[in-house]
Amino acid sequence: MLFLGVDVGGTKTQAVLSDEQGNVLAVHRGKGANYQVVGKESAVRNLKDVIEGILNKAGKTREEIDFAFFGYAGADFDYEMKIVREILEKLGLEKFDFDNDGRTALRSGVFDDIGIMVSCGTGSISYASDGRRVNRIGGLSFSLGERLGSHYIASLVTSAVMRAKDGRDDWTTLVEEVEKEIGPVENLLRYDYEGGYTAELVKRVNQALFRCAEKGDAVSLRIFDEIVVEVKKIIDAHRKALNFTPPIKLILEGSFFKNAPSLLINMIESAVGKEYEVTIPEHDPVIGAVLFAMERSGLRVTEDLYNRLVRNYLREVKK
Template identity: 30%
Template structure:
């Protein structure tokens, strides 16, 4: 029996999945941040922890893994790969490959060997592959280098909107009540002083409150989410233009919690409008499986093997990653 291992290392969590050649899931593992750009030592430890948990559950050794595929946030440039190659080599898999997490999300979301992917989770990133195999990445390097959005930005936008509404620079917003309740403060003044005096950082979970407020008609929250959608649309356009895919039929895969689990159409419609403007035959699809499934498929395909279509459909059922 042959076994394949896939890893999805993101900014908040790392997932590992092992399947056999018949497509049966035999091992799972999870841990925290897997992005070396955020914290190298933590990412190294978390990737190892996730992998070892999956191997232990499967009762397998590294030598029994036919191929291991690592889709890692932060695997953006050659300088990143110089850091990641020895890190992953230390795990001891005889045959493995490292790629950016955008590629496993794209593979999990489309049956075509080409397309575009927009990731908006903790951070944001976009990339695409043309039918000729040309790759282009747009973003993924934080706000300073042109990005906007992802939970790391949106939680700050929610927090600062409350401050701005309090001091009069912004319209009153439902976010004030939601944020104060979530953080446990009785007033904005109390929150302001505590965060400023102790150099606190807003937690990522505040990003979810934007959807709650927007769903209830809050214009401040809706405007922030609108900007997120517009920016993702701009990224999609940039990738499509660079790869000269305007006239092609392909999928634009949306991945990451902000675009897969957010309520309402506060972000998606602006992405669809942007994509429709430049590539009318393209289809915007929301990823409905965990990206780690794409890593497993790429591990299988890296060996030249192919899982039966029924098995592909079976693995598409991994919509939520549970260790059970």
Template identity: 30%
Template sequence: MYFLGVDGGGTKTQAIVVNKEGVVLGEGKSGPANHQLCGMDCALSEIETAINSALSSAHLEKSDISFVQYGLAGADRAEDFRIIRGALETLPFKKWDVVCDTLEGLRLGSDNHTGVVLVCGTGTNAAGRNIHGLEVQTGGFGYLYGDSSGGTHISEDAFRRMIRSYEKREQETVLTKHIPEYLGFNSVEALLDHYLDNNISDIPASLAEIVHQAANSGDQVARNILSDSGHELGLAALSVIKRLNLQGQPKNKIPIVLVGSILQKGRNPFLMNSLKSTIEKDVQHYELIIPTLDPVYGAVMLAMDQCNIDITSSKIEEKLRMGAI
């Protein structure tokens, strides 16, 4: 038996193939697969590219795959699933399922697939599942709909505060030097003129890296940006906990799984401390879990769950970690 996991986000898509023993046989990568951002045709093309690359490196055909699990950003509402399922049905796999990428993250960090998951990568999302199988989602639709975290938001906030600092509406910050340099300009004025003259409104999410660097070097504005982001993530976690009544369930610690590049790789102390302090205003009995594996491995675990393979007792999870690409 062979299993295929596909993780499609706002920046990249990753696919891996494993056998029933949990040995990783192949991997493929491609561009973004969030249909809300790039359209379903583009998303499907990137999904196929990642799958074909993974199968090629594993020396397998599509017909060899026992089950495919897709975990896709943008799979949020019934209408999203209608669009996505219609596209995925065109692929020649007999057995497959699709979930929001939040749930593959939850599976990655929670053995019984219950608790809270916070996603903070290009965008942000929060979701959870209780012991009764009830699932809820908080956020995931952007700033207008209440989200105030994720790489895109952090970058836009930094850009705004750079302008405000340059115009003496906010305290001084090294962002007025580092952001123009990162974007290829020698001053804020040159950057501002170019963006206004060309009606540019898109700020690259990768600018969040500059914010992390500035915060680590002692810049207070950058630290405030990351603290604000952590606070918003904490509020999202509390929302899921309250909506699922997780505090009223058995007295085990509530698992809060943190996934996405900003949480798994960034781990900035100002963001993390703000996240924890916000949660602890209402909840003390919890556990933060930061998986060492990429979210796509959660998709593989869900695929194996679908075929009733116990990955814990058979030490498959250990093999997946050893085989991480």
């Protein structure tokens, strides 16, 4: 049997082709295919390119795929789900399904699909499952309650720098570290008119935050505290909605958590307590799409199969 898992984002799309034993036949990365970012026509074209690319690598055809599953960024509401389905129907796949990419990130993090996933990447989203029900929190915007995401956190940093410079708030070593990375923060004003900070700028600002927090800067540590408090609020909300039996797996996903210093992760572990097993997966969320493809075709995912798939995937991407 052959399974295709695809993680669809705005800037990149990642695909994995696997058999029922968890052997990874090919991994392929292509352009982003979130229609909200690239448009519907480009989304179809980019997805076709990704599928063609991975099939060529594996020496397989579309007809040999038993099931394909897509974790799709931007698949949030019914009208968006309809658009995504229309896009996927144009790819020539006989059997496929999809869900929000946050859902596949949760599935990727645990073999039995029971746990809580908090993602802090460009934006943020959280999914949880107790094995019977699934709960979603966030994934929308700052104006609709988001208090995580690398862009949002970078804005906390640059705000702290500006307020320290003009005397409204406490002085912080972030001033020197951030401006060493990106120049005077006042120059960022132009990004407010050009559609927001760039990904590279956000990355450099947050790296300065990491360095200052590790050196004990009080303002940086307060920002870390805000992150920890938000993570705790998210998991507490999931606990109210679902029924978990400790120990509960807490999966921290996204580029911010994966690049964060151990100091922040230790702070989160301390805040959530011993009921939680905190993990930061080394593998990518696309594995969740492969697992869903397997399950949709009737295959039962055991812990051994899960571990073998993850191990083979990591071996493939490290080549």
